[in-house]
Amino acid sequence: MAAVSCAVAFRGARGLCGRAARPAAAAAGLRGHRSGRTYAAVSAESLPTFGFLLDIDGVLVRGHRVIPAALEAFHRLLNPQGQLRVPVVFVTNAGNVLQHRKAQELSALLGCKARRQAEVEPDQVILSHSPLKLFAQYHDKRMLVSGQGPVVENARALGFRNVVTVEELRMAFPVLDMVDLERRPTATPLLRSDFPAIEGVLLLGEPVRWETSLQLIVDVLLSNGNPGTGLATAPYPHLPVLASNMDLLWMAEAKMPRFGHGTFLLCLEAIYQKLTGKELHYEALMGKPSLLTYRYAEQLIRQQAERRGWTAPIRRLYAVGDNPMSDVYGANLFHQYLQMAERGVQAERQGAGGPQKQWPSATRSCVSILVCTGVHRPGEPGSREQPFHGHRDFGFSPALLQASHVVSDVHAAVRLAFREEGWPW
Amino acid sequence: MAAVSCAVAFRGARGLCGRAARPAAAAAGLRGHRSGRTYAAVSAESLPTFGFLLDIDGVLVRGHRVIPAALEAFHRLLNPQGQLRVPVVFVTNAGNVLQHRKAQELSALLGCKARRQAEVEPDQVILSHSPLKLFAQYHDKRMLVSGQGPVVENARALGFRNVVTVEELRMAFPVLDMVDLERRPTATPLLRSDFPAIEGVLLLGEPVRWETSLQLIVDVLLSNGNPGTGLATAPYPHLPVLASNMDLLWMAEAKMPRFGHGTFLLCLEAIYQKLTGKELHYEALMGKPSLLTYRYAEQLIRQQAERRGWTAPIRRLYAVGDNPMSDVYGANLFHQYLQMAERGVQAERQGAGGPQKQWPSATRSCVSILVCTGVHRPGEPGSREQPFHGHRDFGFSPALLQASHVVSDVHAAVRLAFREEGWPW
Numbered sequence: 001m002a003a004v005s006c007a008v009a010f011r012g013a014r015g016l017c018g019r020a021a022r023p024a025a026a027a028a029g030l031r032g033h034r035s036g037r038t039y040a041a042v043s044a045e046s047l048p049t050f051g052f053l054l055d056i057d058g059v060l061v062r063g064h065r066v067i068p069a070a071l072e073a074f075h076r077l078l079n080p081q082g083q084l085r086v087p088v089v090f091v092t093n094a095g096n097v098l099q100h101r102k103a104q105e106l107s108a109l110l111g112c113k114a115r116r117q118a119e120v121e122p123d124q125v126i127l128s129h130s131p132l133k134l135f136a137q138y139h140d141k142r143m144l145v146s147g148q149g150p151v152v153e154n155a156r157a158l159g160f161r162n163v164v165t166v167e168e169l170r171m172a173f174p175v176l177d178m179v180d181l182e183r184r185p186t187a188t189p190l191l192r193s194d195f196p197a198i199e200g201v202l203l204l205g206e207p208v209r210w211e212t213s214l215q216l217i218v219d220v221l222l223s224n225g226n227p228g229t230g231l232a233t234a235p236y237p238h239l240p241v242l243a244s245n246m247d248l249l250w251m252a253e254a255k256m257p258r259f260g261h262g263t264f265l266l267c268l269e270a271i272y273q274k275l276t277g278k279e280l281h282y283e284a285l286m287g288k289p290s291l292l293t294y295r296y297a298e299q300l301i302r303q304q305a306e307r308r309g310w311t312a313p314i315r316r317l318y319a320v321g322d323n324p325m326s327d328v329y330g331a332n333l334f335h336q337y338l339q340m341a342e343r344g345v346q347a348e349r350q351g352a353g354g355p356q357k358q359w360p361s362a363t364r365s366c367v368s369i370l371v372c373t374g375v376h377r378p379g380e381p382g383s384r385e386q387p388f389h390g391h392r393d394f395g396f397s398p399a400l401l402q403a404s405h406v407v408s409d410v411h412a413a414v415r416l417a418f419r420e421e422g423w424p425w
Numbered sequence: 426m427a428a429v430s431c432a433v434a435f436r437g438a439r440g441l442c443g444r445a446a447r448p449a450a451a452a453a454g455l456r457g458h459r460s461g462r463t464y465a466a467v468s469a470e471s472l473p474t475f476g477f478l479l480d481i482d483g484v485l486v487r488g489h490r491v492i493p494a495a496l497e498a499f500h501r502l503l504n505p506q507g508q509l510r511v512p513v514v515f516v517t518n519a520g521n522v523l524q525h526r527k528a529q530e531l532s533a534l535l536g537c538k539a540r541r542q543a544e545v546e547p548d549q550v551i552l553s554h555s556p557l558k559l560f561a562q563y564h565d566k567r568m569l570v571s572g573q574g575p576v577v578e579n580a581r582a583l584g585f586r587n588v589v590t591v592e593e594l595r596m597a598f599p600v601l602d603m604v605d606l607e608r609r610p611t612a613t614p615l616l617r618s619d620f621p622a623i624e625g626v627l628l629l630g631e632p633v634r635w636e637t638s639l640q641l642i643v644d645v646l647l648s649n650g651n652p653g654t655g656l657a658t659a660p661y662p663h664l665p666v667l668a669s670n671m672d673l674l675w676m677a678e679a680k681m682p683r684f685g686h687g688t689f690l691l692c693l694e695a696i697y698q699k700l701t702g703k704e705l706h707y708e709a710l711m712g713k714p715s716l717l718t719y720r721y722a723e724q725l726i727r728q729q730a731e732r733r734g735w736t737a738p739i740r741r742l743y744a745v746g747d748n749p750m751s752d753v754y755g756a757n758l759f760h761q762y763l764q765m766a767e768r769g770v771q772a773e774r775q776g777a778g779g780p781q782k783q784w785p786s787a788t789r790s791c792v793s794i795l796v797c798t799g800v801h802r803p804g805e806p807g808s809r810e811q812p813f814h815g816h817r818d819f820g821f822s823p824a825l826l827q828a829s830h831v832v833s834d835v836h837a838a839v840r841l842a843f844r845e846e847g848w849p850w
Contacts, residue, residue, distance in 0.1 A: 063600070063613065096606060149606055175488070175679040180633040181521060181574055188488065188678050208605040210635040210692075215684050222681060230680030232802075248699065253613050254600040255655030256647060259640050263696055267635075270695035271688060274673065277812030377657070387702030 047312035050421050051087035051301040052077075052414070053294075053331070053366075056094065056106065058322030058374015059410050063253035066109045067373050069409030074110060074117065076414050076425075082117040087304040087314065088124065091297050093245040093287045093326060095128040095205030095261065096149040098157065102127060123300060128245035128261070128287030129204050131296045132158040135242060135284060138200055143242075144169060144220055146213050147204035154204055164198060166213050169220075173228050176219055179211040191228050198225035200283075203243035203268075206261040213264075218271055221280075234276055240283040246391040247287070247326050251374035261287075262391060269392060285393055288321070289330025291337055298334075298363050313362030318417040320410055322374025324401050325390040331368035332400040338363055367420070369413040370403035378406070472737035475846050476512035476726040477502075477839070478719075478756070478791075481519065481531065483747030483799020484835050488678035491534045492798050494834030499535060499542060501839050501850075507542040512729040512739065513549065516722050518670040518712045518751060520553040520630030520686065521574040523582065527552060548725060553670035553686070553712030554629050556721045557583040560667060560709060563625055568667075569594060569645050571638050572629035579629055589623060591638050594645075598653050601644055604636040616653050623650035625708075628668035628693075631686040638689075643696055646705075659701050665708040671816040672712070672751050676799035686712075687816060694817060710818055713746070714755025716762055723759075723788055738787030743842040745835055747799025749826045750815040756793035757825040763788055792845070794838040795828035803831070 054060065060070040079085050090106060097105070100122040107119040139159040145151050146166050155163045170177045172195050174185040198220050207213040219227035221241075222234040247260035272280040286292045298317065305314055319334075321327020342364060372378045388396045407413050418425050479485065485495040504510050515531060522530075525547040532544040564584040570576050571591050580588045595602045597620050599610040623645050632638040644652035646666075647659040672685035697705040711717045723742065730739055744759075746752020767789060797803045813821045832838050843850050 063603075063609075064611070065613065173679075175677065176683075178488075178677050178679070178683040179631050179635075182633075184488075186489070188490065206604050206636065208607075208634065208636065210604075210639075211631065211633065211684065211689070214635075214688075214692075219681060228680070232804075252600065252603050254598075254603070255653070256644060258601075258603040259636065259696075263639075263699075264636070266695055266699055267639075267692040270691055271684075274688075274691055274814070275812065379657075387700065389699070 047310055048086040048305070048421075049312050049314060050316040050318060050417065051089070051305070051314050052417070053089055053091045053297050053301075053317055053319040054410065055288075055319075055321035055323070055327050055374075056090055056092040058251040059320055059371055060090075060106070061109050062251060062374070064109075065253070066111070067409065069373065069411040070110065071115075072411040073409075073414045074115075076411070076418070078117055082112075082115070084118065084308075087301045087308070087310070089126055089297050089300050089304070090120065090124055091126045091288060091293065091319070093128040093247045093250070093260065095154075095245045095287070096147050096151070097127065098150050098153060099123075099125050099127055099130070101150075124304065126293065126297050126300065128247075128293070129154065129158060131286045131290075131292040132160075132202075132242060132244060132284075134292070134296075135159075138202075138240065138242060138283075141199040141240075142196055142225075143200045143202045144198045144217065145202045145204060146207050146217060148207050149205075151204055155202060160202065163202070166207065166216050169198075169216050169227065170212060173219075176216055176227055177212045179215070180209075193228070195226075195228065198227075198239065200240040200242065203241065203261070203265065205245055206259070206264045210264060210267065214268055214271060217268060218275065221272065222275070236276065236278050237281060241281065242284045243282050243286070245287040246285060246290075246394075247323065248389045248391075249323075249375055251322060257375050265391070282393065285391065288323075288326035289333055289390070289394060291330075291334060294319075294330055294334035294337075294366065298361060301363075302361070315362060315364050316421075317363060317366045318369060318413070319366055320369045320371060320413040322371050322376055324370060324376055324403070328368045328370050328403045329390060329394065329397075329400045331366045332402070332404075335366040335368070336400070338365060367405070367417070368403045369416065370406045371409050371413055372406070373409045376406075472735055473511040473730070473846075474737050474739060475741040475743060475842065476514070476730070476739050477842070478514055478516045478722050478726075478742055478744040479835065480713075480744075480746035480748070480752050480799075481515055481517040481527075483676040484745055484796055485515075485531070486534050487676060487799065489534075490678070491536070492834065494798065494836040495535065496540075497836040498834075498839045499540075501836070501843070503542055507537075507540070509543065509733075512726045512733070512735070514551055514722050514725050514729070515545065515549055516551045516713060516718065516744070518553040518672045518675070518685065520579075520670045520712070521572050521576070522552065523575050523578055524548075524550050524552055524555070526575075549729065551718065551722050551725065553672075553718070554579065554583060556711045556715075556717040557585075557627075557667060557669060557709075559717070559721075560584075563627075563665065563667065563708075566624040566665075567621055567650075568625045568627045569623045569642065570627045570629060571632050571642060573632050574630075576629055580627060585627065588627070591632065591641050594623075594641050594652065595637060598644075601641055601652055602637045604640070605634075618653070620651075620653065623652075623664065625665040625667065628666065628686070628690065630670055631684070631689045635689060635692065639693055639696060642693060643700065646697065647700070661701065661703055662706060666706065667709045668707050668711070670712040671710060671715075671819075672748065673814045673816075674748075674800060676747060682800050690816070707818065710816065713748075713751035714758055714815070714819060716755075716759060719744075719755055719759035719762075719791065723786060726788075727786075740787060740789050741846075742788060742791045743794060743838070744791055745794045745796060745838040747796050747801055749795060749801055749828070753793045753795050753828045754815060754819065754822075754825045756791045757827070757829075758819075760791040760793070761825070763790060792830070792842070793828045794841065795831045796834050796838055797831070798834050801831075 102125045103120040103122045112119050142162045145155045145163045174189050221238040224235045245261040248262035249257035250260045252258050269280045319331035527550045528545040528547045537544050567587045570580045570588045599614050646663040649660045670686040673687035674682035675685045677683050694705045744756035
């Protein structure tokens with residue numbers, strides 16, 4: 001956050017000094033004024049006990065255009081100094097981008113500079129692969145990494161120190177990639193024997209030239225990491241596969257949804273199953289609706305509140321999204337988990353994989369709000385009539401597809417949350 | 426065939442003049458001599474009653490290298506004038522190539538010029554899509570064509586007069602193809618309303634950039650041919666889809682098999698099923714193991730024999746291939762069909778789609794010969810233990826996967842056929 005207001009600096013300072021009591025200004029019940037409109041009583045809003053998990057595509061932007069309701073929503077979410085009045089994290093299933101770049105991109109789309117609004121910070125952005133930071137046991141393995149854009153930088157930023165790209169593998173073994181007639185080798189290259197075996201596969205986001213990535217990933221799995229050789233029998237279980245972003249579809253400018261990384265994973269699963277007769281297994285599968293992602297988001301919300309000096313515990317999260325299968329399903333799954341955790345029940349490992357131990361949290365509920373500016377279209381037949389667009393590993397629980405609230409857009413979603421929390425609008 | 430020998434001209438002339446009796450030379454029992462080796466008695470071989478259906482990849486060539494056994498086999502198949510002694514067609518599931526180009530390529534690989542061997546003629550080559558010539562009812566429809574290489578020329582050569590490529594569709598609707606971050610449009614283009622609706626989809630062979638073709642084909646199917654618009658409910662049945670080459674895998678230089686068009690179709694089927702909950706339907710599916718392809722091949726064998734003046738009916742076909750799922754399965758399916766036809770039973774429409782009416786044929790059997798120079802590896806577990814690599818629409822009949830004969834290579838296959846036919850080796 002670039003500009004720091006006195007009030008926030010004060011709160012921040014107290015926050016950093018430890019568990020501060022309710023700030024004096026808040027206790028005094030001062031009222032602020034912004035854009036000529038009286039806004040929330042400081043007494044009611046100065047210590048937020050709720051936060052937002054905002055999806056990006058289909059909620060704040062579509063393609064490269066901001067959705068007008070997003071600007072209105074931020075108008076409400078900011079104090080006169082252009083800073084957030086409640087903790088907000090942006091939870092996207094995008095993966096083919098660096099965290100700080102996504103934050104810059106979002107700042108530009110929201111017109112932060114022009115609107116004198118604090119820029120979006122990198123640690124407010126949760127990409128689909130962000131929770132991979134937790135998988136330290138793979139950080140020193142030699143991982144084949146698939147995706148596009150800054151895949152190597154992304155993998156390194158997540159802690160992976162020994163990565164090989166699909167392109168590097170293709171160059172090492174040119175006879176593997178045979179679909180594109182124009183890229184086929186014109187001579188038979190010598191078989192390399194000095195290429196160290198691959199030990200795992202990291203699927204960060206949808207690549208380009210799916211045929212190449214699908215072929216080489218399958219080659220690595222069937223050959224136990226030595227794609228130059230042929231094995232009589234493919235090993236099973238195969239090498240560990242870590243994947244992020246299972247969104248089948250996402251909403252851009254086109255009238256119909258576009259393929260996401262989930263569609264790529266679907267192809268990979270179908271091919272692996274057809275070739276081996278066995279199911280592709282994910283060691284971990286993250287990004288919404290995975291619990292891993294929501295737990296990570298909740299952690300960042302808490303840290304953000306602490307940095308701002310908001311010492312009141314964050315009790316409730318509002319997860320705003322456009323995709324029933326990732327945003328609503330994930331938020332409801334997390335809510336279910338929180339409820340079980342509160343009851344002292346160890347939540348079941350539901351599809352998320354990875355470390356699942358309990359952690360101390362004040363959060364008691366997660367409210368799912370579905371908006372109609374993206375994938376979901378109002379008036380579409382109910383989930384029971386629609387085919388299941390979620391990932392294979394997330395068993396279809398129709399109840400989890402039902403949003404707590406369905407509203408027109410993110411502005412309406414923020415209004416709803418404010419009303420629920422007793423914050424004036 | 427470039428060079429025409431006296432003997433063949435004589436036979437041909439008689440053949441063209443009508444149903445000639447057994448040629449005089451044959452009746453005289455003359456013996457020829459070739460490359461210093463005594464070859465078959467003319468009396469036994471001058472009027473072949475059998476022919477060969479030779480697969481190309483994995484049988485004659487691997488990648489861009491000829492398999493030595495193929496040269497030996499042709500040494501046996503040719504007469505001293507370098508012309509075939511029996512009718513031979515090359516039945517490949519390749520599709521991203523023009524027929525005459527494939528013939529030239531094969532001639533070059535077999536070293537026809539250097540070996541004074543008649544060049545391979547275009548009408549000896551059956552590509553996976555060749556039977557599409559029979560689907561006249563679609564030739565005037567506006568078809569989206571997918572594949573690579575000379576797709577438009579290929580479609581036109583098959584009779585399709587109104588085709589649109591995936592690339593043309595992408596240019597007309599730039600917001601559809603969103604996977605490649607670098608190819609996404611930088612501004613929102615105006616929606617086109619002057620693009621005539623697409624009426625069918627023609628899948629000739631594996632394209633490049635599968636993500637683009639998969640997305641645009643699915644868009645066309647879900648929008649009933651108007652991919653710029655969004656429909657609340659996707660039509661079903663969807664627009665007709667004609668596809669050729671369902672090979673899941675094929676053998677090139679790499680030690681493990683490579684993805685074929687069947688893998689692309691598998692992805693398309695999986696995506697369509699996931700999105701709509703319904704099965705993708707093929708109006709026609711051709712290329713081995715489809716009956717359509719074998720009937721077409723048998724027709725070309727007959728025409729070839731007629732052109733050569735071989736008036737004895739072709740009773741038996743030897744189908745030599747490396748892929749149990751396409752070559753063996755298809756040959757056995759065709760054999761089953763021939764047997765049923767002989768018994769006067771209308772063969773069931775088994776997966777092939779399209780016109781299936783009876784035709785007059787002297788062919789009574791088709792012998793499947795599996796070679797070990799390609800996809801099939803000797804010593805691999807039997808078909809019962811292996812996953813089913815055939816196409817979804819060709820129900821798994823394990824018995825049809827059992828080759829009549831398994832031999833080391835195409836040379837051994839030709840020897841076997843000669844022995845079966847009583848031709849001296």
